[in-house]
Amino acid sequence: MSNITENAPILQVTDLYVAYGPILALHGISLEVHKGELVSICGVNGAGKSTVLKAIAGVLKPRSGSIRFKGKDVTGWKPEQLHKHGMALVPEGREIFPSLTVEENLRLGAFGRYQARRFAEDLEDFFTLFPILKERYHQAGGLLSGGEQQMLAIARGLISHPDLLMMDEPSLGLSPNRVDQIFELIMELKSRGITILLVEQNAQRALEIADRAYLFSNGRVEYAGRPQDMAGKVDITSVYLGGQKGGDVE
Amino acid sequence: MNMKDFIKDLDFSRKSSTVVFLIAILVLIGAFIWWLNIPFIEDIFTNGTIMLIMVLGFQLFMGNSGILNWSYVGYVGIGAFASAIFSMTPALKALQIPTMYPFLISLHLPFPLALIAGALVAMIVAALVAWPLMRLSDSVGAITQFALLIVINVLLSQWSQVTNGPRTFTLGGTRLTSFWLVLGVAVLVIILVYCYKESSLGLKLRATRDDRYAARSSGINFVAVRYVAYVASAGIGGLAGGLYSHYILSITAASFYLNELFLLLSMLVIGGSMSVSGAFFGTLLVTLLRQGLRQVELFLYKTGFEASGSAEIVVAIILIAFLIWRPNGITGGRELTWQSIKRMLPIASEKKDPISNNLKKEEKA
Amino acid sequence: MNAQIFFEFAINVLSMGSLYALIALGLVFVFGICKLINFAYGEFITVGAYVLYFLGVFTSLPWPLVFLIGILSSVAVGYLSELVAFRPFRGRSLDALLVTSFAVSVILQRLFQLGISPRSKAVPVPAFFNMNIELFGLTTPLRNLLIIAITVVLLLILTVIMKYTVLGVAMRGASENFVTARLMGVPANLVISVAFIISGFLAGVVAIFWTARTGSAEPLMGMSPLLIGFIAVVIGGMHSLPGAVVGGYVYALIANILSLTLPTSLLSFRDAVMFAIVIAFLVLKPEGLLRGNYQEERVG
Numbered sequence: 001m002s003n004i005t006e007n008a009p010i011l012q013v014t015d016l017y018v019a020y021g022p023i024l025a026l027h028g029i030s031l032e033v034h035k036g037e038l039v040s041i042c043g044v045n046g047a048g049k050s051t052v053l054k055a056i057a058g059v060l061k062p063r064s065g066s067i068r069f070k071g072k073d074v075t076g077w078k079p080e081q082l083h084k085h086g087m088a089l090v091p092e093g094r095e096i097f098p099s100l101t102v103e104e105n106l107r108l109g110a111f112g113r114y115q116a117r118r119f120a121e122d123l124e125d126f127f128t129l130f131p132i133l134k135e136r137y138h139q140a141g142g143l144l145s146g147g148e149q150q151m152l153a154i155a156r157g158l159i160s161h162p163d164l165l166m167m168d169e170p171s172l173g174l175s176p177n178r179v180d181q182i183f184e185l186i187m188e189l190k191s192r193g194i195t196i197l198l199v200e201q202n203a204q205r206a207l208e209i210a211d212r213a214y215l216f217s218n219g220r221v222e223y224a225g226r227p228q229d230m231a232g233k234v235d236i237t238s239v240y241l242g243g244q245k246g247g248d249v250e
Numbered sequence: 251m252n253m254k255d256f257i258k259d260l261d262f263s264r265k266s267s268t269v270v271f272l273i274a275i276l277v278l279i280g281a282f283i284w285w286l287n288i289p290f291i292e293d294i295f296t297n298g299t300i301m302l303i304m305v306l307g308f309q310l311f312m313g314n315s316g317i318l319n320w321s322y323v324g325y326v327g328i329g330a331f332a333s334a335i336f337s338m339t340p341a342l343k344a345l346q347i348p349t350m351y352p353f354l355i356s357l358h359l360p361f362p363l364a365l366i367a368g369a370l371v372a373m374i375v376a377a378l379v380a381w382p383l384m385r386l387s388d389s390v391g392a393i394t395q396f397a398l399l400i401v402i403n404v405l406l407s408q409w410s411q412v413t414n415g416p417r418t419f420t421l422g423g424t425r426l427t428s429f430w431l432v433l434g435v436a437v438l439v440i441i442l443v444y445c446y447k448e449s450s451l452g453l454k455l456r457a458t459r460d461d462r463y464a465a466r467s468s469g470i471n472f473v474a475v476r477y478v479a480y481v482a483s484a485g486i487g488g489l490a491g492g493l494y495s496h497y498i499l500s501i502t503a504a505s506f507y508l509n510e511l512f513l514l515l516s517m518l519v520i521g522g523s524m525s526v527s528g529a530f531f532g533t534l535l536v537t538l539l540r541q542g543l544r545q546v547e548l549f550l551y552k553t554g555f556e557a558s559g560s561a562e563i564v565v566a567i568i569l570i571a572f573l574i575w576r577p578n579g580i581t582g583g584r585e586l587t588w589q590s591i592k593r594m595l596p597i598a599s600e601k602k603d604p605i606s607n608n609l610k611k612e613e614k615a
Numbered sequence: 616m617n618a619q620i621f622f623e624f625a626i627n628v629l630s631m632g633s634l635y636a637l638i639a640l641g642l643v644f645v646f647g648i649c650k651l652i653n654f655a656y657g658e659f660i661t662v663g664a665y666v667l668y669f670l671g672v673f674t675s676l677p678w679p680l681v682f683l684i685g686i687l688s689s690v691a692v693g694y695l696s697e698l699v700a701f702r703p704f705r706g707r708s709l710d711a712l713l714v715t716s717f718a719v720s721v722i723l724q725r726l727f728q729l730g731i732s733p734r735s736k737a738v739p740v741p742a743f744f745n746m747n748i749e750l751f752g753l754t755t756p757l758r759n760l761l762i763i764a765i766t767v768v769l770l771l772i773l774t775v776i777m778k779y780t781v782l783g784v785a786m787r788g789a790s791e792n793f794v795t796a797r798l799m800g801v802p803a804n805l806v807i808s809v810a811f812i813i814s815g816f817l818a819g820v821v822a823i824f825w826t827a828r829t830g831s832a833e834p835l836m837g838m839s840p841l842l843i844g845f846i847a848v849v850i851g852g853m854h855s856l857p858g859a860v861v862g863g864y865v866y867a868l869i870a871n872i873l874s875l876t877l878p879t880s881l882l883s884f885r886d887a888v889m890f891a892i893v894i895a896f897l898v899l900k901p902e903g904l905l906r907g908n909y910q911e912e913r914v915g
Contacts, residue, residue, distance in 0.1 A: 059794055083800035095795040097788045107781060108788045112800020160800065318710050382898045389650050389709055390897055393849065396652075397893045400842065404887035415883075512721055515714060559725040566718040566725075573711045573718075574703045 008071065010035045010195055011056070011164055016065035018048075018055045025051045027219040028065065033164065038186070038196045040206040040227070043216030049199040050092050052216075053168050056197075057089040058082045070163060084112040088162035092169045092199075094153040098142025102133055102152055105141050109156030119159070126155050129188070147178035154185065158194075165189070166197045171205070183209060267588035269444045272530050273437050276302075280433045292429055298537040299432045300493050302530065305517045306436075306443045307486025309529035311479045312518065314452055316459035317387065319480070320395040322487055323514060324402030325372040327506025329488025330495035331406060331413050333368025334421050337361050337496065342422050349410045361426045365492040372488025375402075376481045384476040387462060399511070407503035420500040427497035435493065439486055444526045446482065455479050512562070516569045522579025527586040532579060536565060622751045624875075628867045630759035633766035634824050636863030638840050639847035640773070641817035643859040646848065647790035648810040650709055654716040655696055656844065657837020658723035659815050663689040663822025664738060664832035665731060671739035678741045686819030692723075693815025697808055705803065720837070727834035735833035738826040745827075762824045769820065770860065773813075777856065782809065790854070842886070849893045852902050 009032035018026040026048045033039045041049045054060045056067055058079040066075045074082060088109075097105055106126075110119055127134040130151045136144060141152060150170055157165055170186070171179040183205050190196060190209070200206035207213055207227040215223040215230070223230055276299070283295045304326055312319045335343070335350075336359040343355045359367055383394050406413050413419055446452045457465040458472040466472055495501050513536070521532020543561035550557040572579060584590065638660075645653045666688040670681040700719050704712050744758040777783035782805075789796040789806045797803055825840060826832055843866065851862025869892070873885050 057798060059798070078803070079794070079797040080800050080802045083798060089798050091795055091798060095792055097791045097795070099791060100784065100788055104784045104788070108784050108796065108799050108801070110799075111781060111785055111796075156799070316710070318713060383894070386897065386901075389652065389713070390853075390901055392710065392713055393652055393845075394894055394897045397845075397849075397890045397897070400890045401887045401894070404884060404890070408883040408887070508717075512717060515717070519714060557729065559728050563722050563725045563729075566722045569718050570700060570715050573715055577707070577711055 007034075009033055009068075010070055011197065012068040013052070013056065014066045014068075016052065016055060016067070017063040018051055018060050019063050024063075025219055026055070026062075029216075029219070029221055031214050031221065031224065033195060033197050035163075035195055036193050037211045038190045038198065038209060040210035040213045041197070041199045041216060042203040042206055042213060043222070045201075046218075047216035048219040049216050050168050051219075053089060053166050053197070053199055057087060057166065059089075080112060083160065083162075086161075086163035088157040088160050088165050090153045090157040090165070090167040090170060092172065094146075094149045096141035096144070096149045096152055096156075098140060100141055102137050102139060102141060102144070105152055105156055106133075106159055109159045111160075113160045118161075122159055122161075126159070129185070130155055147174050147181065150174065150178070150182060151185075154182075158189070162194075164195050164197060166199075168199045169201055170198070171200065171202050179205070264587050264589050265448065265585075268527060268585040269441055271586050271588075271591075272440050272444075272527060276436060276440070276530075277433065280429070284429065294537070294541055296427070296429050296432050296497060298533065299436045300427075300490055300497060301513070301517065301537060302533045303432075303436050303439050303490040303493065304487060305514055305521075305529045305533045306439050306526065307483050307490060308514050308518055309523060309526060310443050310446060310486060311476075311483035313523040313525070313529070314447060314455040314459060315476050315479060317476070318392040318395065319483070320392065320511065321398040321402065322483065323506050323511040324399045324406075325376060325484035325487040326491040326494070326510070327402065327406050327501075327503060328375055328484075329368040329372040329491030330501055330506065331368075331419065331491075332371035332488070333364045333492030334419065334495045334501070335412070336367045337364035337426065338421060338423070346420050346422055347414045349414065351411045354412065361496065365489060365496075368492035369485045369488035372491070373481050373485040376484035380477055380480045380484075381473070384473045384480065399507075403503055403507050406506065413503060416502070418500050418502050419495075421495060422499075425497060425499060427493045432493055432497075435489065439489075440526065440530070443486070443529075446479070447526060451475060451478060509562075513565075516565050518579075519569060520572050520579055522581035522583045524578060524583035525581050525585045528579045528581040528583065531581060531586075535580065539565065539568075619751070619753050623753055623755075624871060626750075626753075626755050626759055628864070628871050630755075630762050631871070632864035632867030633762045634821060634828075634863075635843050635847050635867050636860040637766055637769065637817050637821050638844035639851065639859035639863040639866075640856065641814045641821065642841075642844040643848050643851070643853070643856060644810045644814045644817070647854060647856070648786065648793070648807055649701070649712065651701070651712045651716060652845065652848075653814070654713070654841065655700075655719040655723060656814065656818060657839075657841035658720050658727075659689045659693050659696075659818035659837075660822045660825060660840050661723070661727060661832065661834065661837040662692045663819040664826045664836060665727065665736075667822060667826055668736045668738045668832045672736075682823055685822055686816060689819030689822060690812055690815035693811045693818065694808060697811035701807075701811075702804070705807075724834050724837070731834070733834060735831040735836075737830060738832050740827045740830065758824065758827045765820070765824075769817075773856070782806075786810065846889055846893050849896050854902075 011031075011033040013029060013031045016026050016029040017024065029048065029052055031039075031041075031052070041052065043049050051060065055062050056069075058074075058077050058081070062075065066073060068074065069082070069085065069087060072085070074085065077085070097108065100108065106123070107119070110122075132148050132151060133155060136148065141149065144152060154167070154170065157167070167186070170182050174182065179202065186196065186198065187209055198206055198210070207230070210227050212225065213223075213227045213230065214221055280295060280299070283291050286292075304323075307326075308319065308322050311317070311322070335354055336357055338346070339358055340355050343350055347355075379398065383391070383398070386394050407416050409415065410417075447456075454465070454470045454472075454475045457468075457470060458475060462472060491506070494505075498505075517532040517536045518529055519532070520536060521530065521534075522528025540561050543564055547557045547560060576582070641659070642653065642656055645651055645656070663685045666685045667681060670676055670684060674681075676684075696719055700715055701712065704715060740758075744756065744761070746757045747754045748757050748760060750760070775783075777787060785796060785799075785801045786806050786809060788799070789801055789803075793803070796806070821840060825836075829836070844863075847862035847866045848859050849862070850865050851858030851860070866889070870885065870889065873888060874882065877885060877888075
C-alpha cells in the first residue's frame with residue numbers, strides 16, 4: 001500500500017448511483033473517510049444511508065460511480081473480497097447467526113482473515129471490552145438480548161482487524177442505557193484509532209462524536225462537513241427529527 | 251361503464267389486439283394444415299393444440315401468481331380419466347375396466363358434456379385441497395405442490411376401481427376429439443385466459459406475484475385471489491386432459507407425471523411465463539423443435555443409432571439456456587400487440603425511438 | 616416370539632432409517648445453503664450406482680477401491696452440475712434454480728438411457744454384504760448392520776466438521792444468513808461448492824447401499840431416493856441437519872408401521888399417505904419435528 005499518501009482518504013466514494021429494480025435510491029453520492037476518522041451519516045428514513053453502506057460493502061451493485069478503498073478501485077467487488085481487503089460492516093438489525101454460539105459467531109467474523117493465535121489474543125481483549133460476551137461465550141447467538149447481540153455484532157466486525165469499520169444503525173431498537181453503552185463503545189474504538197463510518201438514526205448522538213458528518217436527503221448529500229458547522233447551514237430540526245422516530249425499517 | 255369507456259378500455263393497439271393476433275395465427279395455421287390434408291401433419295397440429303390448451307391453463311395460475319405449480323399436470327390427468335369415465339358407455343366400461351366401481355360403470359354422458367364434467371371434477375378436487383396450500387409461497391409452496399402431484403399420481407396409478415390402476419386405460423370406440431373441436435376450444439381458452447389476466451382479479455394476482463407484502467398491505471386477499479386462479483387453472487387443465495384422452499384413446503397415469511410436466515414447463519418458460527403470448531409461442535416453438543428432432547432421431551435410428559430421448563436433452567438444455575440468459579422467455583414476459591408489431595416493422599420507424607417515446611408517455615402519466 | 620418380531624422391526628427401521636438419513640442429509644446440505652430442493656440429487660446416486668456396475672462387472676478391482684471410485688464419481692457429478700448448471704443462477708430466483716435442477720435431472724436420465732441402456736443392469740455386490748449375521752436370535756444380512764455403523768461414523772465425522780472447523784461454522788452460518796456470511800468474508804462459491812461436494816459424497820455412499828438392497832442400476836432409479844429424502848427433509852424441518860437425520864429415521868418408522876398395518880389392498884397407496892403427511896407438515900408445521908435454526912429473537 002505504498003502508493004497511499006498521507007492525505008489520500010482510505011475510502012472514497014464518487015458519484016454513486018444505486019437502484020432497487022427501477023427505483024433509484026442513491027442519486028450521485030460522493031463521500032470520503034480518512035484514516036482514523038469517525039464519520040457519521042445522518043438523515044431521515046429512506047434517505048439512502050443504509051443503501052450507501054451496502055453498496056460500499058459490495059452487497060448492492062452500484063449502477064454507476066466508483067468506490068476506492070485503500071487506494072484501489074473496488075467498484076463491483078464481492079463482499080467477501082472486500083472483507084479480505086480490510087472492510088467490515090456491522091449490518092443493520094445486527095444479523096447475528098442465531099443458532100451459532102457466540103464463539104462461532106466471532107470465529108466466523110474472522111473467517112476471511114483467520115489466524116488462530118491472533119484470534120486467541122483478540123478474545124482476551126474483547127472480554128474486557130465486552131464482558132457480557134465472556135459470560136455467554138458458549139450460548140447460541142439467538143438467545144442473547146438485543147443489546148448483547150449488538151455487542152456481538154460489533155465484536156464480530158472488529159475481530160477481522162478491519163481498516164474500515166462500518167456500522168449500520170447500531171442503536172436501533174435498544175433501550176436508552178444500552179444506547180449509551182454503544183456510543184461509549186464507539187468512542188473507545190475511535191480512541192484506539194479505528195476508522196469508523198457510522199450510519200445513525202440518532203443524529204444528535206452521532207453528530208456529538210463524529211469528526212465529520214454527511215447529511216443525506218432523498219439519496220443525495222445535503223451537507224458535508226464538521227458537525228459543529230452544520231447548525232447554520234441546514235435545517236437542523238429535520239435531522240434531529242429523524243432521531244426521534246425509532247425502529248422502522250429503511 | 252358506458253360504451254366509450256368500454257372501447258377505450260379494450261385499447262386495441264396496446265391490449266386486446268393480442269387475442270386477435272394469437273387466434274388469427276392459430277386459425278391460419280390450422281386452416282392451412284386442413285387444406286394440406288396430410289394426416290400426419292394434422293395429427294401433429296391437433297396434439298400441439300391440445301398441448302397449447304394445457305400450457306394456457308398452466309400459465310393462468312403459474313404465470314400470474316409466480317408460484318411453480320407442479321400439481322397442474324395432475325389435474326390434466328384427473329380430467330383425462332374423469333371425462334373418459336363419463337363418456338364411455340356402461341357396456342364398454344364393463345368390458346374394458348371390469349374392476350371399476352359399479353356406480354362409475356353406470357355413469358354415462360354425451361361426449362361434450364363428459365368433457366365439461368371432467369373439467370368440473372378437476373376443479374372440484376382443486377377446490378377441495380387448494381385453500382390451505384395457497385398461503386404458501388416460495389420453496390415451501392413449490393414443494394407442497396410437488397407433494398400434491400405425487401399424491402394425485404399415486405391415486406391415478408393405483409386406484410384400480412377408478413383408473414384401472416397401473417394398467418393402461420383404454421377408451422375404446424372412436425376418436426371423439428376432432429381437429430376442429432380442439433381448435434375451437436383453444437380459441438375459447440385463449441380468450442378466457444387473456445381476459446382473466448386483464449381482469450381485476452388477474453391484476454390482483456399479478457400484484458401478489460410482484461410484491462406479496464405490498465399487495466397484501468393494499469388490501470388484496472392473496473389467498474383468495476390465488477385460490478380462484480388455481481381452481482380455474484385446474485379446470486382448463488382438466489378440459490385439456492379430456493380432449494387428450496379422447497384423442498389418444500389409451501392413457502396411463504404415467505402420461506400425467508414428470509415427463510409431461512417437464513414439457514409443459516419448458517414450453518411456458520421458453521415462451522415467457524408471464525404472458526399469454528409467451529404460452530402460445532413457447533408451445534409453438536417447442537412443438538416444432540420436438541417434431542424436428544424426432545425426425546432426426548428417426549433418421550439416426552434408420553442409420554443404426556439409438557437416439558430416442560435426445561429431443562428431451564435438447565429441450566432441457568435450451569430451457570436452462572433461457573433461464574440463464576433470457577429468464578422471461580422469447581416474449582420477455584410481454585404480450586404480442588399491435589403496438590409491439592409496429593415497433594418491429596421498419597416502416598413504422600418514422601416515430602424514431604418508440605422506447606423513449608413510451609418512457610415519455612409514462613412520465614407524463 | 617414377540618421379542619424377535621420387535622428386534623426384526625427395530626433392525627429394519629434402523630437400517631432403512633440410516634440409509635434414509637444419509638439421503639436426507641445429502642439433500643438438506645444443498646437446501647440449507649442454496650434453498651434449492653435439488654431434483655438432480657437422485658441422479659447423483661444413479662451415477663454412483665452405474666460406476667459400481669461398470670467397475671464390478673468389467674474390472675476386478677478390490678471392493679474398497681470400487682466403492683471409493685463410485686463415491687468420487689457422485690462427488691464429481693455433484694460438483695460439476697453446480698459449476699455448469701447452478702452457478703450461473705447465483706442471486707437469481709429460486710424457481711429458476713428449481714426448474715434448472717429439474718432440467719439437469721431430465722438430461723442425466725436421458726443420457727443414462729441413451730448411453731447405457733433403458734433397461735436395468737445387475738450390480739454386483741460383495742459377498743460379505745449378504746452374509747447372514749446372528750443377532751438377538753434373529754438373522755439379518757451384514758449390510759443392514761453395516762449401514763447403521765457407517766451412518767453413525769459419518770454422522771460423527773460430519774458433526775465434528777460442522778462444529779469444530781472454521782469451514783463447517785461458515786457453512787452453518789451461510790445456511791442461516793448467506794449475505795451476512797459473505798460480509799464476514801465467507802466466499803459464496805466456496806460454501807456452495809462444498810455443499811454440493813458433501814451432497815455428492817453422501818449420494819455416493821447411498822448408491823452403495825441402495826444397490827446392495829435392490830441389486831440393480833437403471834436410468835430412473837434416482838426418483839425413489841429423491842422422494843424419500845424429500846419426505847425426510849420436510850419432516851425434519853428443511854433447515855436443520857440434525858432434523859434431516861431424525862426425519863430419515865422417522866420416515867423409516869412410519870413406512871414400516873404402514874407396511875405392517877395397512878391392508879394389502881391399500882399398501883400400494885402408501886406413498887400417497889406419506890406425501891399427504893408431507894403436505895400436512897408443510898401446511899401445519901413448516902418448521903418440522905425439530906425446530907430448525909430459526910429461533911425467536913429476544914428483545915431486551
